[in-house]
Structure formats: structure tokens, C-alpha cells
Amino acid sequence: MRQKKSHQALDSTARQRIIGFDIDGVLTDEMSGGKNIWQREIEAYFPGIQLLEPDFTFTAAFGLSLEEVDRFMEERAPEVFRKVKPQPGSRELIEYLQDAGFTVHLITARFPCYEDVTREWLASHGFRPNALWFVNAKGALCRELGVELFVDDYWENCLDVRDHGIKALLMSAPHNLGCPEEQGICRVENWEEIRAHVREYYGLSGWERGQVSGTSAL
Numbered sequence: 001m002r003q004k005k006s007h008q009a010l011d012s013t014a015r016q017r018i019i020g021f022d023i024d025g026v027l028t029d030e031m032s033g034g035k036n037i038w039q040r041e042i043e044a045y046f047p048g049i050q051l052l053e054p055d056f057t058f059t060a061a062f063g064l065s066l067e068e069v070d071r072f073m074e075e076r077a078p079e080v081f082r083k084v085k086p087q088p089g090s091r092e093l094i095e096y097l098q099d100a101g102f103t104v105h106l107i108t109a110r111f112p113c114y115e116d117v118t119r120e121w122l123a124s125h126g127f128r129p130n131a132l133w134f135v136n137a138k139g140a141l142c143r144e145l146g147v148e149l150f151v152d153d154y155w156e157n158c159l160d161v162r163d164h165g166i167k168a169l170l171m172s173a174p175h176n177l178g179c180p181e182e183q184g185i186c187r188v189e190n191w192e193e194i195r196a197h198v199r200e201y202y203g204l205s206g207w208e209r210g211q212v213s214g215t216s217a218l
């Protein structure tokens with residue numbers, strides 16, 4: 001028993017405490033008000049349009065052409081990025097982790113042209129990530145950065161990250177509800193559940209008392 005405990009201690013201290021989060025659908029609360037913010041905007045922009053099926057891509061979800069999606073994004077995306085609300089508990093947990101010595105990377109597939117509006121939104125809601133990345137190939141970047149746990153709402157990204165040896169958490173969203181159980185990927189519904197997974201993964205004791213073992217920041 002003593003030997004097992006010592007292994008657990010070694011495992012948790014060996015981790016570097018580098019963690020990553022997607023932005024859209026993870027930091028942002030797209031379902032605020034009961035209807036997806038993008039669906040509301042698309043319905044307003046294309047009068048009469050209807051949601052065909054929940055899908056990550058607007059082309060499949062609404063039967064739009066790539067050109068229509070590009071036009072919509074160019075005209076409306078910055079405003080959506082500005083006004084979307086953060087998910088409850090997201091800033092608090094990230095701040096808590098950083099105070100406890102974690103490095104937090106935000107990794108988004110938004111186009112780099114949205115960097116300014118993204119940084120303004122993050123700052124206005126009190127997010128101060130250690131780094132912000134705009135890439136599609138999230139698994140390779142996570143491995144390069146040494147990310148140990150990553151949260152995304154896009155199933156394909158979770159598979160990619162998992163296949164690079166990183167623990168993935170899938171944030172539930174209408175477009176991923178049909179995705180199957182997969183080893184190395186855990187579904188979460190909110191930031192309270194993310195917090196529980198982080199605590200378990202890193203073996204953090206004393207969390208409830210506001211103290212994280214092995215850190216001096218708290």
C-alpha cells in the first residue's frame with residue numbers, strides 16, 4: 001500500500017501542469033439564452049433559413065455554401081466574438097490554476113485575423129492566458145507545448161489530441177451529442193466538471209480548502 005502511494009505521488013509531481021483550452025464552445029457560452037448564438041445570428045442574417053441538423057460546420061448545419069458562410073463570418077463574426085458571454089466558472093478556474101502554478105494555453109481554430117477581437121474579449125472578461133494560439137492542428141501543437149490535458153467541443157479535435165497522447169475532455173454541445181464513448185476522451189457538461197477532472201488528473205488534494213498540494217501560491 002505504501003509503495004502504491006509513493007507511485008501516485010511521483011506520478012502527480014512528474015506532471016508539468018500544462019493545460020489547454022479551446023475558446024469557442026468551451027470558454028464561450030454559445031447556448032446562453034437557450035438558443036445557440038450562431039444560430040440566432042445566422043437566422044437573422046439569412047431570413048427564412050432553418051437549422052437542418054446540429055453540426056459543427058455551418059455549411060452542413062444550415063445548408064449554406066462556403067461563399068455564404070465566408071460572407072456571413074466576415075460581416076458578423078467580430079460582433080459575435082465581442083458579445084458572446086463566458087461560461088460560468090471558466091475565468092475562476094483558469095485564474096485558480098494559474099495561481100497554483102499551472103501554465104494555461106488557449107488554442108483556437110479561429111482565423112488569425114480575429115486575434116485583436118479575441119484578445120480584447122479575453123481581457124474584458126479577465127482571462128490572462130499564458131499564451132494564445134490560432135491553429136487547426138491542435139494535437140501536434142499540444143504535444144509540442146507539453147500540454148497534458150485539453151478541453152474542446154469539437155469531436156475531431158479531441159480525437160486528434162487524444163491520438164497525440166494527451167487527455168481530452170469533450171465539452172458537450174448539440175453538435176457532438178451523437179459522438180460515441182472513446183477511450184482517452186471524457187465528456188463534460190460544464191466547468192464544474194472540468195474542475196473535477198483536473199483535480200483527479202493531477203491528484204490535487206486540499207482543493208476544497210483553497211489549497212493545492214505542492215504549490216506555494218495558495
Ligand SMILES: [Mg+2]
Nearest residue numbers: 022024025153
Ligand atoms: Mg470550439
